[in-house]
Amino acid sequence: xxxxxxxxxxxxxxxxxxxxxxxxxxxxxxxxxxxxxxxxxxxxxxxxxxxxxxxxxxxxxxxxxxxxxxxxxxxxxxxxxxxxxxxxxxxxxxxxxxxxxxxxxxxxxxxxxxxxxxxxxxxxxxxxxxxxxxxxxxxxxxxxxxxxxxxxxxxxxxxxxxxxxxxxxxxxxxxxxxxxxxxxxxxxxxxxxxx
Amino acid sequence: xxxxxxxxxxxxxxxxxxxxxxxxxxxxxxxxxxxxxxxxxxxxxxxxxxxxxxxxxxxxxxxxxxxxxxxxxxxxxxxxxxxxxxxxxxxxxxxxxxxxxxxxxxxxxxxxxxxxxxxxxxxxxxxxxxxxxxxxxxxxxxxxxxxxxxxxxxxxxxxxxxxxxxxxxxxxxxxxxxxxxxxxxxxxxxxxxxx
Amino acid sequence: xxxxxxxxxxxxxxxxxxxxxxxxxxxxxxxxxxxxxxxxxxxxxxxxxxxxxxxxxxxxxxxxxxxxxxxxxxxxxxxxxxxxxxxxxxxxxxxxxxxxxxxxxxxxxxxxxxxxxxxxxxxxxxxxxxxxxxxxxxxxxxxxxxxxxxxxxxxxxxxxxxxxxxxxxxxxxxxxxxxxxxxxxxxxxxxxxxx
Numbered sequence: 001x002x003x004x005x006x007x008x009x010x011x012x013x014x015x016x017x018x019x020x021x022x023x024x025x026x027x028x029x030x031x032x033x034x035x036x037x038x039x040x041x042x043x044x045x046x047x048x049x050x051x052x053x054x055x056x057x058x059x060x061x062x063x064x065x066x067x068x069x070x071x072x073x074x075x076x077x078x079x080x081x082x083x084x085x086x087x088x089x090x091x092x093x094x095x096x097x098x099x100x101x102x103x104x105x106x107x108x109x110x111x112x113x114x115x116x117x118x119x120x121x122x123x124x125x126x127x128x129x130x131x132x133x134x135x136x137x138x139x140x141x142x143x144x145x146x147x148x149x150x151x152x153x154x155x156x157x158x159x160x161x162x163x164x165x166x167x168x169x170x171x172x173x174x175x176x177x178x179x180x181x182x183x184x185x186x187x188x189x190x191x192x193x194x195x
Numbered sequence: 196x197x198x199x200x201x202x203x204x205x206x207x208x209x210x211x212x213x214x215x216x217x218x219x220x221x222x223x224x225x226x227x228x229x230x231x232x233x234x235x236x237x238x239x240x241x242x243x244x245x246x247x248x249x250x251x252x253x254x255x256x257x258x259x260x261x262x263x264x265x266x267x268x269x270x271x272x273x274x275x276x277x278x279x280x281x282x283x284x285x286x287x288x289x290x291x292x293x294x295x296x297x298x299x300x301x302x303x304x305x306x307x308x309x310x311x312x313x314x315x316x317x318x319x320x321x322x323x324x325x326x327x328x329x330x331x332x333x334x335x336x337x338x339x340x341x342x343x344x345x346x347x348x349x350x351x352x353x354x355x356x357x358x359x360x361x362x363x364x365x366x367x368x369x370x371x372x373x374x375x376x377x378x379x380x381x382x383x384x385x386x387x388x389x390x
Numbered sequence: 391x392x393x394x395x396x397x398x399x400x401x402x403x404x405x406x407x408x409x410x411x412x413x414x415x416x417x418x419x420x421x422x423x424x425x426x427x428x429x430x431x432x433x434x435x436x437x438x439x440x441x442x443x444x445x446x447x448x449x450x451x452x453x454x455x456x457x458x459x460x461x462x463x464x465x466x467x468x469x470x471x472x473x474x475x476x477x478x479x480x481x482x483x484x485x486x487x488x489x490x491x492x493x494x495x496x497x498x499x500x501x502x503x504x505x506x507x508x509x510x511x512x513x514x515x516x517x518x519x520x521x522x523x524x525x526x527x528x529x530x531x532x533x534x535x536x537x538x539x540x541x542x543x544x545x546x547x548x549x550x551x552x553x554x555x556x557x558x559x560x561x562x563x564x565x566x567x568x569x570x571x572x573x574x575x576x577x578x579x580x581x582x583x584x585x
Contacts, residue, residue: 032543033536036515047442052242054251056444057505064508115252118259125231137332137527138536146228146333153227247437249446310447313454320426332527341423341528348422 004174005108008181009046009059010069012102015094016131017042017070021077022091023139031078037135038074039067044131049106049123053113092192095132095144099152100185103128103159104177111173117164124160124180129153151191159184199369200303203376204241204254205264207297210289211326212237212265216272217286218334226273232330233269234262239326244301244318248308287387290327290339294347295380298323298354299372306368312359319355319375324348346386354379394564395498398571399436399449400459402492405484406521407432407460411467412481413529421468427525428464429457434521439496439513443503482582485522485534489542490575493518493549494567501563507554514550514570519543541581549574 020041024034043060050058060066084090106127110120129145129152136143145152163180171179215236219229238255245253255261279285301322305315324340324347331338340347358375366374410431414424433450440448450456474480496517500510519535519542526533535542553570561569 027536028538029536030538030541030544032541032547036519036536036543039512051246051251051441052253052256054253056251056441056446058442058444061442061505061509064506067508067512115256116259118262119256122234122262129231133333138523138533143333146222146224146231148223148225151225151227153231154225157227246441246446247448247451249448251446310451311454313457314451317429317457324426328528338528340426341417341419343418343420346420346422348426349420352422 004177005105005112008101008105008108008177010066012098012105012127013042013046013060013066014069014073015098016045016102017073018077019091019095019098019132020135021074022081022087022094023135023141024074025077025081026087026091026141027139031075034074034078035071037138038077039070040138041131041135042066042070042073044134045102045106045127045129046109046131048130049109049127052126053110053115053123055109055113092144096185096188096192099128099132099156099188100159100181102131103156103184104163104180107160107163107180108173108177111167121157121160121164124163125153125156128156128159128184149191149195151187151195155184155187155191158187199372200300200307203296203300203303203372205261207293207300207322208237208241208255208261209264209268210293211240211297212268213272214286214290214293214327215330216269217276217282217289218330218336219269220272220276221282221286221336222334226270229269229273230266232333233272234265235333236326236330237261237265237268239329240297240301240322240324241304241326243325244304244322247321248305248310248318250304250308287339291380291383291387294323294327294351294383295354295376297326298351298379299358299375302355302358302375303368303372306362316352316355316359319358320348320351323351323354323379344386344390346382346390350379350382350386353382394567395495395502398491398495398498398567400456402488402495402517403432403436403450403456404459404463405488406435406492407463408467409481409485409488409522410525411464412471412477412484413525413531414464415467415471416477416481416531417529421465424464424468425461427528428467429460430528431521431525432456432460432463434524435492435496435517435519436499436521438520439499439517442516443500443505443513445499445503482534486575486578486582489518489522489546489578490549490571492521493546493574494553494570497550497553497570498563498567501557511547511550511554514553515543515546518546518549518574539581539585541577541585545574545577545581548577 020038110123166176215233305318361371410428500513556566
């Protein structure tokens with residue numbers, strides 16, 4: 001992977017881990033539960049993507065530092081979550097950030113495998129949304145991904161399409177990925193603020 | 196795959212996509228939600244089968260036209276579902292049709308891999324039932340697969356067993372697959388009508 | 391696999407199958423439902439482990455006798471569960487036994503692949519907990535894995551860590567696996583009795 005894609009990848013894992021730990025906090029789990037939900041949320045989307053594409057063993061098995069980062073994030077939230085005024089509000093915005101870096105990360109990984117554009121788009125959406133979906137199902141919350149008025153999936157689709165359009169328009173990969181992240185975040189933020 | 200198996204495969208994907216979109220409609224999702232649930236329902240069973248068997252990348256990654264068909268089905272339901280008198284009734288019967296073509300499709304794919312009969316039977320059931328199970332869990336409906344009195348899994352098992360019996364009795368593959376589809380549908384229809 | 395690991399593997403599959411069938415009984419499913427939930431619970435954790443590690447086809451596809459054992463266990467529970475005074479109590483203790491053999495089984499399989507210690511630990515936890523998690527989600531019970539006060543995940547983590555420590559301390563694999571099983575069961579039993 002090129003540097004921009006690597007940075008997006010680590011970013012999305014750590015931020016999704018924070019959202020998973022916050023959801024664990026809302027469900028009043030113990031420390032092991034924080035780590036478990038954080039890990040599932042953080043690597044869930046990328047893991048499903050890798051399995052669908054046949055890239056095995058999946059990415060985090062080959063790079064155990066991911067799990068170390070996730071455990072640190074979960075422990076940090078475990079000891080600080082009670083200081084937050086509204087854990088849900090923080091979760092919502094962190095989730096928007098994580099989505100906005102996970103979609104381009106998924107696009108970058110899939111582009112490198114040479115699959116057709118529709119598969120690239122789908123894998124961007126899968127990488128961005130499946131971890132959060134698992135988090136919400138496990139913690140018994142209404143999944144953000146499917147909640148009415150959130151337009152969650154639409155933001156992910158639009159971001160992925162932006163990356164493909166930027167590529168077709170002749171922009172380089174880093175520019176296309178940043179455009180993807182920007183569009184995803186802008187739409188998602190708009191939906192949170194005025195949705 | 197031989198023509199009969201291919202026809203069963205496309206048929207089950209499109210019909211399951213329609214049921215997924217109808218479930219999305221019952222959950223009042225937006226257009227992206229229709230496409231997402233339709234896709235998960237349509238390819239869920241075959242995807243899990245392919246992963247278990249190690250056939251990767253999974254079938255629809257190699258043939259992106261599946262996703263195009265699914266998107267068309269989802270959009271069509273999005274604009275017409277409100278015209279239906281009882282979306283659940285239509286969903287129930289379409290689901291019975293989809294099950295009856297997905298079980299033989301799963302049997303055909305697994306037979307071609309040379310695995311033993313019990314694995315063929317299991318993969319027929321998995322291909323037929325897992326997509327609908329994901330649809331119901333995601334849309335927060337009681338899963339048809341496990342609902343009391345539906346005999347859903349029994350129909351899938353009986354259909355798969357019929358295919359194996361027809362094969363052992365010396366019938367050709369197309370006949371065995373059609374017998375499988377017939378038995379599955381007859382039992383499922385009986386269960387819906389008199390269950 | 392060496393004999394101890396093989397014994398652990400078969401043991402965890404059969405005991406988890408019994409817990410799955412008991413959960414099916416609590417949900418009043420039919421016989422096919424018993425077999426389905428028993429199978430999912432019994433092989434769910436090991437299947438996810440194999441997929442993550444890229445060991446495909448997954449373990450039970452290559453050894454169909456697993457499914458025969460699971461079907462026998464499910465049928466046996468189907469005809470006897472009504473004789474039990476408290477199915478939940480039996481389920482709870484069988485689940486503790488299954489966890490205690492599944493964690494070392496997962497550790498043994500992953501050790502043999504040469505992955506780093508953190509991956510071995512994670513795969514022990516995944517093998518031990520994912521099948522039961524699927525069982526509970528499917529049967530609409532609060533997942534034991536995440537239930538407050540159960541310390542379920544902590545027991546699995548501690549058992550896996552014990553296996554690694556015993557290995558580093560120079561003990562042979564059979565000793566390390568037995569220590570892992572012992573620690574997992576002791577902690578889990580303590581949590582059930584005094585948790």
